[in-house]
Amino acid sequence: GLAIGLVCVGVQWWAMATGRAETWQTMVFTVLTFAQMGHVLAIRSETVPLVSRQFFANPALLGAVALTFGLQLALIYVPALNGVFNTVPLSLGDLLICIAAAAIVPALVEVEKALVRRGLLYRG
Numbered sequence: 001g002l003a004i005g006l007v008c009v010g011v012q013w014w015a016m017a018t019g020r021a022e023t024w025q026t027m028v029f030t031v032l033t034f035a036q037m038g039h040v041l042a043i044r045s046e047t048v049p050l051v052s053r054q055f056f057a058n059p060a061l062l063g064a065v066a067l068t069f070g071l072q073l074a075l076i077y078v079p080a081l082n083g084v085f086n087t088v089p090l091s092l093g094d095l096l097i098c099i100a101a102a103a104i105v106p107a108l109v110e111v112e113k114a115l116v117r118r119g120l121l122y123r124g
Contacts, residue, residue, distance in 0.1 A: 003108050004035045011101050020094070026076060026087040027098055033072045034102030037065045042106035046123065047113055050106065 011031045015024035042050050044058065056062065075085050076095075082088060090098070115121035 003105050004032065004039065007035055007101050007104050008032050011098070014097075015094075023088055023090055023094055026090055027094055029087065030072060030076065030090070030095070030098040031101050033068065034099060035105040037068055038102055038106035039109065041065060042109035045113075047117055049110060049113060 008028050008031050012024055012028050015021075015027050020027065040061070044050070044061070075081050075087050077089055112121065116123050
């Protein structure tokens with residue numbers, strides 16, 4: 001939760017500092033959504049790396065993540081939903097920044113798992 005919060009605040013700070021006053025809320029909302037999806041994929045095991053597990057072992061989870069991803073894109077790019085959810089369309093560059101920022105969260109989970117596997121971090 002702390003990592004997701006820090007990444008979201010970091011994206012908000014960056015967006016505001018670079019003159020994205022109209023898109024920062026949509027960017028933060030998108031990072032929050034994508035980070036949570038990455039987190040749920042990463043925590044399927046407490047020790048086994050995401051890349052080592054059978055990626056398609058839980059089709060229901062993958063379907064839920066894909067559906068959530070699609071719905072988030074709809075909230076961003078479908079004009080009728082922009083007004084309802086107070087979102088604005090993002091440029092491809094801003095969307096890629098959101099995806100990259102959100103990827104930090106599962107990457108941190110994978111680092112934590114590696115430290116646990118090597119005995120450098122205790123999870124009690």
